[in-house]
Amino acid sequence: xxxxxxxxxxxxxxxxxxxxxxxxxxxxxxxxxxxxxxxxxxxxxxxxxxxxxxxxxxxxxxxxxxxxxxxxxxxxxxxxxxxxxxxxxxxxxxxxxxxxxxxxxxxxxxxx
Amino acid sequence: xxxxxxxxxxxxxxxxxxxxxxxxxxxxxxxxxxxxxxxxxxxxxxxxxxxxxxxxxxxxxxxxxxxxxxxxxxxxxxxxxxxxxxxxxxxxxxxxxxxxxxxxxxxxxxxxx
Numbered sequence: 001x002x003x004x005x006x007x008x009x010x011x012x013x014x015x016x017x018x019x020x021x022x023x024x025x026x027x028x029x030x031x032x033x034x035x036x037x038x039x040x041x042x043x044x045x046x047x048x049x050x051x052x053x054x055x056x057x058x059x060x061x062x063x064x065x066x067x068x069x070x071x072x073x074x075x076x077x078x079x080x081x082x083x084x085x086x087x088x089x090x091x092x093x094x095x096x097x098x099x100x101x102x103x104x105x106x107x108x109x110x111x112x
Numbered sequence: 113x114x115x116x117x118x119x120x121x122x123x124x125x126x127x128x129x130x131x132x133x134x135x136x137x138x139x140x141x142x143x144x145x146x147x148x149x150x151x152x153x154x155x156x157x158x159x160x161x162x163x164x165x166x167x168x169x170x171x172x173x174x175x176x177x178x179x180x181x182x183x184x185x186x187x188x189x190x191x192x193x194x195x196x197x198x199x200x201x202x203x204x205x206x207x208x209x210x211x212x213x214x215x216x217x218x219x220x221x222x223x224x225x
Contacts, residue, residue, distance in 0.1 A: 042216055
């Protein structure tokens with residue numbers, strides 16, 4: 001019963017470095033999304049996907065890229081990390097975009 | 113655009129006392145409503161949800177929430193809290209037109225022994 005799996009759990013990057021946060025789900029959900037969580041800000045939607053090959057921007061997309069080549073995987077790419085991207089990142093999936101979301105355990109990213 | 117307001121950022125309460133965490137949303141259309149809980153260093157877990165039907169919904173660990181359409185509210189209540197209820201609680205809303213979930217900023221519940 002894996003659900004939504006995120007890797008890595010922790011990451012430290014230097015400013016300007018790139019990396020990919022991985023997200024995989026085994027529930028055959030069409031809808032997947034990425035959120036960032038910052039103190040006092042709640043969860044803010046970065047990007048989402050309604051199915052393989054289809055992605056769209058959320059509330060705070062700048063500095064992030066996504067792709068959805070399979071139903072199971074939805075990686076989030078930081079092309080040139082900035083200190084403002086220090087945050088906890090959560091991946092979520094759901095049957096449809098407005099139904100119950102299942103969350104991964106999060107990736108705590110620090111950009112120095 | 114929809115928005116969710118959680119009126120209290122922090123709520124301290126003594127063990128075995130009642131608690132209410134407030135949530136108001138802005139949408140005027142038909143909505144789905146959710147409460148999620150986040151324990152320290154973990155992801156979010158669904159606590160309860162309102163999709164349709166009875167306006168009072170309950171969770172397995174004693175929480176309940178009531179959908180009030182006229183006041184656009186979905187407050188979370190528990191009559192007697194435990195230390196283990198210490199967590200952050202997020203209210204979320206989506207409309208039946210298939211828009212993504214919108215989350216509130218969260219309420220940190222601290223239960224004091």
